[in-house]
Amino acid sequence: MTMKMFVGIASTGRSTIIEAALQRIAGQTRPADRVLVCTPDNEEYAVDEAAFGLPITHMKYRKGSCSQRNAILDTLASESGILLIIDDDFLLHPSYLARLEELATRHADVALFNGTILKDGIIGPGLSVGEADAILSGHRMDTGAPPRIADRASAYGCNMAIRLEHSRSVRFDENLPLYGWQEDVDFSCRLSRFGRIVETSAVSGVHLGVKHGRTSGVRFGYSQVINPIYLARKRTMRLGHVLNIVARNVLMNTLRSTRPEPYIDRRGRLKGNILAARDFIRGRIDPLRVLQIE
Template identity: 45%
Template sequence: MPDSELLMKLAVIIATFGRKEQLAQLLVHLERQERLPDEVVVSAPDETHVPVYEPRVFPISIVLGRRGLCAQRNRALEQVLERFDVITFFDDDFIPKDDYLRLVELAFQEHEDWAVVMGHVVKDGARTAGLSWAEGLQVLAAEPSKMPVKPKIVDHVGAYGCNMSIRMKFVGELRFDERLVLYGWQEDIDFTSQLRRFGRVIGLNTLRGVHLGLKIGRVSGERFGYSQIINPTYLMRKGTVPASFALPLIGRNIAANLVRSLWPEPYVDRRGRLRGNLIALAHLLKGRIEPEYIQKIAA
């Protein structure tokens, strides 16, 4: 392995909104990484979303500006361009295993044709009522006995944004699409799918972590329901995701909201999502595809 590959610089980017306490816990947790980040960049709308944190083992940069996941990630990207070989995006409610960044670096060193690498979410609280920080740590603590013997490598259309790493030399002028406002939804697939022309987009089961799926800082059910239909349609028309990915996703969303609106989960606003779905379908019938319309829907 060339010496130059041993000197990779790796930054972690965390876009955050309304989760100051969780972000503080994540920053402290990152100090346990076997391979420390060379820098952590936190992107927030303003200082009220950022905890007081004294850097001890890695430098930290704070960038402030307009609210919205795509806008916040783009501001952070501007901070790291041409300074790092790899960037890892973590959601502010994702807890990585302590070997996560070491294995990310190793993956990019050993596979020059990999453009994007995402890890395996051991447990995803986004699919349930969500997990507390203590519950997430308990899940990770039980992991050693379940570690895969052999790495499993799977190609994907795009990466799940709660934990994804990107080879920076491929990014260039590419940015997250800021028409996908607020929560963004599918912005991760849109961004990373465009990197497939440079290299493989890989899911790697040895990279492991827990996504708490916190409900604070999320958009309303109606807004999210609108995005469930419009965002995949917009990306399909844009050409960054295939119909074979977008149409089944839309169908599953509508079906789930229709069925579960009769007996909704206490932690999901199914009826709000269904209303958002119906507004989006009405817009599609009129040929109206505007992801940013959710800003006109009540929060």
């Protein structure tokens, strides 16, 4: 029996980027059975879906990466198969869905697959669609050798293929609002009760790392500190990892606040770090507090 393959995209304020992602989904050698796009309920959606020839379902829901992804999962609650959740600026290699289907059929013990990121624009100023296409077209899969599959403690959220049968009782934590910093770690930790979390070389893509449409520097800086501490209390993030990620981000924001990169609001992030540290000292560990910060 053929496995159903779904693609889900949660997006905010980036219609042009969604179109680039949809074009690469339309170019898959194994067509998606359904593509679900969720945008905020207070935002205009201006994508010409008919231009892609895809079975697209568009929905509107409360703004936030976690809440929008949950709306997609809820829509597929009665379905079986694989849901590939991608960021709206993640461009798939043409063979992604075909090879993912083969892999998921052979490895029934896996609950979540992470594909290989050929280049991640989030590290740096970001990539253009043209640069990403050049990387994708130049990448050749070695079909003769078995793909690498490595177990991971957590997933990276820009491309996560979830086995829907295992996600019936697992949802993204909507207490992590807006960008949902570290929501992928929390979600994959809870999903790991049902199967392995793996990274594989069998499927790949490019993450543009588009900067516009993201959370403000102050808000993001607040989440950089509070969200990991909150997840440590939930026991979905190891304390050592929390200390490492918080210390690294605060140190980087401090060191680069005097000469920040033009594409990162280091001073805003540092201010958010300080606000979060104050709340932590006062015993206020609530990621939703970020919504009160301008």
